[in-house]
Amino acid sequence: MADIAEDLGVSLMTVSKALRHHSDISEKTRKRVIRRARERGYEPNWMARGLATRRTHVVGLVIPDLMHSFFAEIAKGVASVLDPAGYQVTISNSDENPANEERQISTLIARSVDGFLIGSAERDSGGAKIFKSLRIRKIPYVLFDRLPASAGAHYVGVDDEEVGRLATEHLIEQGCRTIVHLRGHEVSTGVDRVRGYRKALARHGFEFSSRYVIRAGNKEESGVEAMRKLLRLTPRPDGVFCYNDAIAACAIRVALEAGLRVPSDIAIIGSGNFRHSDFLCVPLSSVHQSSLLIGRKSAELLIEIMGSEETVPARRILIPPRLVVRESSLRTAK
């Protein structure tokens, strides 16, 4: 930068301001400066700039599990808006472990990132003092997908109650009489879907029984067990709404192994609409959630609140889910 200044016979300040389109600089010199900078291949030094401005232009993306393509796609969505906006994204993976999550957020705070995008692994029961700590330091953050009660903040996610409703009503329409829900764990997505499930049952005059809500977590292993348990119920359920597609895939397999036909004996629907649903033994119906959109929207929201000086009133953005019907739930003749 000094070199450029010397080249042009102006001061270093002029160069600095010109490059940042500061209003102080005349159109003419700015052009000259910018041109010369390009010629010399000047790149601003981020550390120096950061040191002076106290902003890093780095945002931390905290994800429960990169291996779920759902979250991987969110990461893509996030990058697709943060990249062009000049932000650097650093991803960290909490492995669904709230303790990890806290630790990672802490180290990112120490690294002084400008903002956070958090898909929290925090259980609603959890303390979540980390969010308080973020608020104290006035570090902007947006939560996505999961909304821990303790976090209370900007949020972007799918309308999970609607997810539950869509899936359940679909099963009802397909003529299922006894509908079970393999639920997720105690994060907002899990809870809300249960609520949607209950509401749908109620609306159609079905009786709700807590025996018909079985905890399956969100990993395959736990799904197998939950499904086995489910099949031992009497009367045997003829419709299953699963927390996610991984669980649903298990469910299908367990059902087939038990000699049942899917969907005629038992209809199964998942949620998340993951990439390989088409390739399962029985192509899986699912409630689609646009993870790309979640990523995009949360990134946009974060940029907005990082930009404004004032603290922005908490905002919630809900993305409507969409039913994708494949074979696993299709019992009506076409």
Next chain:
Amino acid sequence: MADIAEDLGVSLMTVSKALRHHSDISEKTRKRVIRRARERGYEPNWMARGLATRRTHVVGLVIPDLMHSFFAEIAKGVASVLDPAGYQVTISNSDENPANEERQISTLIARSVDGFLIGSAERDSGGAKIFKSLRIRKIPYVLFDRLPASAGAHYVGVDDEEVGRLATEHLIEQGCRTIVHLRGHEVSTGVDRVRGYRKALARHGFEFSSRYVIRAGNKEESGVEAMRKLLRLTPRPDGVFCYNDAIAACAIRVALEAGLRVPSDIAIIGSGNFRHSDFLCVPLSSVHQSSLLIGRKSAELLIEIMGSEETVPARRILIPPRLVVRESSLRTAK
């Protein structure tokens, strides 16, 4: 930091050195400083430090496609060693597009990251001047999974020739007579697997024909088409080795739709051993590649070469693949 110095009645320098375990400082004062620092919750400012030392402690991880769980797992492996070592990882996704890749690496260079981990999307035909530019600037980098001819450098990956050999010989052992390879595109992994396939054929006295190597890329869509083409060949192949599991999943479906039985009419094996292989119509045999290990090893290698002042002679680490047999290729009676 100044505060701590004042607290203890020592100079700021002493504090700085003490915190970095500089040899200049007596054990006693160091203890005092460190203790006080903890009490006051001191966190070093990375920008300031970076500005002074010209190192950022950030490494760029460039990945062709986060949505492939293969790469997502590599990312996890990388993080699992870089995190504890005090490095920050920023992931960027090239979408299998060499132009994106170059752009992203460039912006990361401008951000002055300390090193790169690159799973290159570069085709072997490509120019790849970006690698030259890295070498000129003496920025350390390690390639993983893919090894573009033009990159010539530290590399960690699976022994892809061995992948091809394992899969092909397995099919031969299962009694397949006409074995086809649905190959990937022009990256090293694709090319090497073809070579392994050929060698295995040769070793067992099978004839090689280029008609039996069909380009399928690495996405599902292209797989369907390739598989259809394959089924029209005469004599009809009875063994298929697919570039990856996504392609293999397609292959199974297309085969079933065509009225063939898998594996008795046609045996199919993939590569990558992805998470949901168990849930396909026919559980998919695959050649497992430990992506976690790839991630780990490359991160370790990078740390090593970032640490040493001298330029380290190029090293290649090959990870042996492992055959995982499930139903889709199992024709011999048990």
Next chain:
DNA sequence: TCGTTGTCCGCAAGCGTTTTCGTGCCAGCT
């Protein structure tokens, strides 16, 4: 006593930007 060595510590000078506050200059007005 005097140099010599070694240990522990502090001074000063950066690292590459931005920010705040001038300063000179000219146009335009009275």
Next chain:
DNA sequence: AGCTGGCACGAAAACGCTTGCGGACAACGA
């Protein structure tokens, strides 16, 4: 002519840390 006000630019300080060097002091051998 004198004043105001806006415009284009520059000087100096700051951001928080590190590095190179030199200084104080004690212990030690001669």
